[in-house]
Amino acid sequence: MTSERFQAVYLPLSETLWQVAFYILEDSAEAEDAVQELFLKLWNGRDALDSIRSPKGYCITLLRNLCLDRIRRASRTVIPEVLPDPPVEGRQDDAVDQRERLAKVLDAIKSLPDRQRQVLTLRTLDGLSYEEIADRTGLNYLTLRVLLSQARTQLKKMI
Amino acid sequence: MKTLEEIEQLSAEELEQKATESPAAVPEGLRSRLRMTLAAQEFLAGEEAEKARPVRWFPYATLATAVAAATLLVALPGRGPKDTFDDPLLAYAEVEKAFQTISDKMSVGVDLVREAGATAEIPQNTLHKIQIK
Amino acid sequence: MKRILILFAALLLSYSAFAQSGKSIYQKYSDADQLSAVYISPAMFRLIGRIPDLETGDNKVNLTPVIRSLTGMYILNSENASINEQLRSDAERFIKNGRYELLMEVKDHGETVRMYTVGSEKVIEGFVMLAAEPDQVTFICLDGEMPRDQFEGMVAEQMAR
Numbered sequence: 001m002t003s004e005r006f007q008a009v010y011l012p013l014s015e016t017l018w019q020v021a022f023y024i025l026e027d028s029a030e031a032e033d034a035v036q037e038l039f040l041k042l043w044n045g046r047d048a049l050d051s052i053r054s055p056k057g058y059c060i061t062l063l064r065n066l067c068l069d070r071i072r073r074a075s076r077t078v079i080p081e082v083l084p085d086p087p088v089e090g091r092q093d094d095a096v097d098q099r100e101r102l103a104k105v106l107d108a109i110k111s112l113p114d115r116q117r118q119v120l121t122l123r124t125l126d127g128l129s130y131e132e133i134a135d136r137t138g139l140n141y142l143t144l145r146v147l148l149s150q151a152r153t154q155l156k157k158m159i
Numbered sequence: 160m161k162t163l164e165e166i167e168q169l170s171a172e173e174l175e176q177k178a179t180e181s182p183a184a185v186p187e188g189l190r191s192r193l194r195m196t197l198a199a200q201e202f203l204a205g206e207e208a209e210k211a212r213p214v215r216w217f218p219y220a221t222l223a224t225a226v227a228a229a230t231l232l233v234a235l236p237g238r239g240p241k242d243t244f245d246d247p248l249l250a251y252a253e254v255e256k257a258f259q260t261i262s263d264k265m266s267v268g269v270d271l272v273r274e275a276g277a278t279a280e281i282p283q284n285t286l287h288k289i290q291i292k
Numbered sequence: 293m294k295r296i297l298i299l300f301a302a303l304l305l306s307y308s309a310f311a312q313s314g315k316s317i318y319q320k321y322s323d324a325d326q327l328s329a330v331y332i333s334p335a336m337f338r339l340i341g342r343i344p345d346l347e348t349g350d351n352k353v354n355l356t357p358v359i360r361s362l363t364g365m366y367i368l369n370s371e372n373a374s375i376n377e378q379l380r381s382d383a384e385r386f387i388k389n390g391r392y393e394l395l396m397e398v399k400d401h402g403e404t405v406r407m408y409t410v411g412s413e414k415v416i417e418g419f420v421m422l423a424a425e426p427d428q429v430t431f432i433c434l435d436g437e438m439p440r441d442q443f444e445g446m447v448a449e450q451m452a453r
Contacts, residue, residue, distance in 0.1 A: 007194070011194070014189055014190055014193055015185045015189065016175060016178070016179065019178040019182050019183060022178070023178035024174075028186060032189065035193070036193065039193050039196065039197065040197070040200055043200060056171075057171040057172070060171040060174055060175055064169075064171075068167065071163065102203060106195060109202075121195065121198040124201045124205065125194060125198040125201050140255060142256075143252065143255075146248055146251075146252055152202075155202055156206070159203065240331045242333045243329070244332070244336065247342075250332050250336050250340055251343065253365075254332065260421075260430075261421055261432060264405045264421070265396065267398055267405075268397075
């Protein structure tokens with residue numbers, strides 16, 4: 001599934017999904033975290049999404065499970081209905097590393113100057129060509145090349 | 160009080176219905192933050208992919224050394240004036256600015272020609288070649 | 293902002309035969325007050341050509357082939373009334389001696405802009421723009437080699453925007 005289509009189909013669901021997460025987790029920040037986790041999961045698996053008939057139902061189901069996992073992880077006093085899989089040593093570390101790197105990059109993106117962030121997102125996420133970006137932003141070719149380079153340099157420092 | 164079991168037993172439709180019954184206020188900017196998250200992910204994925212490939216471009220350290228060397232060469236007496244910029248990206252930006260200026264002034268010329276009785280002169284053979292409509 | 297650039301492209305080796313070579317003019321004026329000077333050398337253009345991602349020419353705006361063909365760029369922008377006249381005459385002498393051909397002349401709001409090219413029937417070797425206003429003289433000189441039809445195509449594209 002293309003980036004454009006993914007965003008067109010799944011991003012509009014985000015508000016409802018947040019409400020579902022909030023309903024389960026009863027915390028605003030946790031809810032957003034869960035929705036973010038969901039979207040990352042969806043995004044990483046987007047090649048398989050074309051066959052999903054009902055994106056909303058699919059997302060809610062996934063999200064529910066993610067939220068429940070969170071609750072179980074967070075709570076030590078609740079006896080889990082089903083014992084979670086014992087964590088595999090290596091995999092756990094990689095996953096944690098990956099999450100940390102992502103968090104750092106995300107922080108860096110949030111603190112980029114607006115134009116750099118805009119150009120970076122259009123190029124990296126939306127995959128637009130330089131001409132398309134120039135059309136959208138009104139920036140000229142070289143300015144946006146420089147902005148992009150600056151943004152990338154900033155982010156690379158974080159990883 | 161919601162229990163895990165209760166939630167587990169709800170279908171997706173039911174969950175949605177309950178969640179949106181008395182909806183809590185969705186934080187502002189959620190979608191844009193999600194876009195940023197995905198952009199961060201794509202950036203990281205791109206970096207991993209780059210690492211996996213053999214390096215194709217000129218490493219910046221070497222580039223910087225080459226620039227320094229080139230600047231030195233140019234600055235030697237008898238060799239010509241010194242480069243105004245050390246950084247190829249800045250130099251590139253300046254070139255583009257020059258092109259923009261040239262193109263703006265050309266456009267002025269074309270506009271003037273299009274309006275009859277213009278005070279722009281574009282030699283006939285040039286006009287013909289660039290086929291102004 | 294209208295700028296008048298004084299063309300000091302005489303820095304080109306091929307023009308060193310002339311009494312006032314571009315290099316000497318550039319060096320003569322580049323430190324003057326109220327004058328900004330930019331020089332980009334062939335070495336720097338080679339480095340520009342190596343900037344990563346420059347390869348991906350995925351758009352019609354593509355300046356990359358143009359920039360790749362450049363070997364030198366001189367820009368002089370003077371607002372110094374006491375030297376403008378001299379600069380302009382130096383530039384015009386350069387243009388005349390270098391056998392530049394007029395591409396376009398535009399007179400607009402008190403500014404006169406002339407653009408020139410030099411080269412053979414098939415290949416353009418240089419481009420000059422000289423713009424003169426009462427208080428400003430701007431000169432852009434580009435050296436490089438480009439097939440003439442590619443240059444004309446680029447000009448047409450710019451005009452069509």
